[in-house]
């Protein structure tokens with residue numbers, strides 16, 4: 001039986017093997033992903049993002065457990081280079097999940113950025129697809145909310161949960177980095193710490209007033225959907241991820257968001273956005289790789305040196321390389 005078939009039939013060892021292949025950008029993963037593709041498209045992809053230390057891993061663990069208790073199967077990908085599952089602080093969270101170890105309905109995996117062809121975002125997207133094809137109802141991706149990656153995750157999931165924490169001043173940081181705008185659900189974690197009320201009030205006045213954009217007219221019409229409640233109002237929740245307080249309401253919001261996505265046909269938009277992001281990153285990578293294969297190392301290094309010596313600027317150098325390459329490929333054809 002092929003690895004893909006094994007995964008579909010529920011073989012968790014095959015799943016682990018393929019995720020490693022995907023993570024390492026192994027050449028075989030391409031064929032396996034192709035074989036798995038027809039089986040995907042059913043899972044609810046959920047992104048959990050926020051600054052390091054806000055409690056993403058803790059919350060994801062409770063979320064996964066609670067969904068599992070409700071009868072769903074859950075795959076978790078932790079894309080947090082600073083605190084991968086299975087090492088250091090996260091070990092404590094794993095111990096808390098002990099009652100679910102050995103349960104095939106829950107699967108946790110940390111993703112490392114090393115060697116991923118097409119970058120971590122691509123590897124994560126592919127890994128999420130594998131979990132989807134494996135039949136998990138939910139695929140939860142925990143990502144570190146700094147820089148681009150936090151914003152990027154919203155292109156890869158159906159529901160984005162943004163965490164801020166009371167106490168640490170993370171809220172200000174998150175607002176600045178533009179992450180809050182990507183939220184479908186906003187969570188103020190560490191509600192047990194002093195200052196929670198202040199952060200909640202701050203969030204309430206800053207962001208909750210802005211509903212998600214309504215889905216495009218095209219989809220709304222094709223579904224004959226009543227336009228009255230097309231807009232999603234981002235709920236603002238508070239949690240204590242250490243104890244699991246508030247996770248029940250978070251799950252309620254998650255279910256409501258899924259219902260909104262399906263009723264408004266926004267789910268189609270999000271699926272397309274996700275697939276477009278994957279396709280574009282693949283094309284970018286393939287084209288770059290092919291381009292570089294045809295450039296001699298010597299030529300490249302010489303150009304690099306010219307830029308360092310300020311004989312030429314990087315923009316002109318790139319333009320020159322591209323021009324020369326296409327001239328050459330036209331000559332090849334002639």
Ligand SMILES: Nc1nc2c(ncn2[C@@H]2O[C@H](COP(=O)(O)OP(=O)(O)O)[C@@H](O)[C@H]2O)c(=O)[nH]1
Pocket residue numbers: 050051052053054055056057058059083089189190191192193239240241242243
């Ligand atoms: N007081 C308090 N501490 C929390 C809460 N949630 C998480 N923590 C702690 O905050 C630290 C960082 O949590 P973690 O889940 O690793 O955050 P991540 O970096 O966002 O994944 C850990 O020591 C957690 O035990 C909470 O609701 N209240």
Ligand SMILES: [Mg+2]
Pocket residue numbers: 056057058080083142
């Ligand atoms: Mg974490």
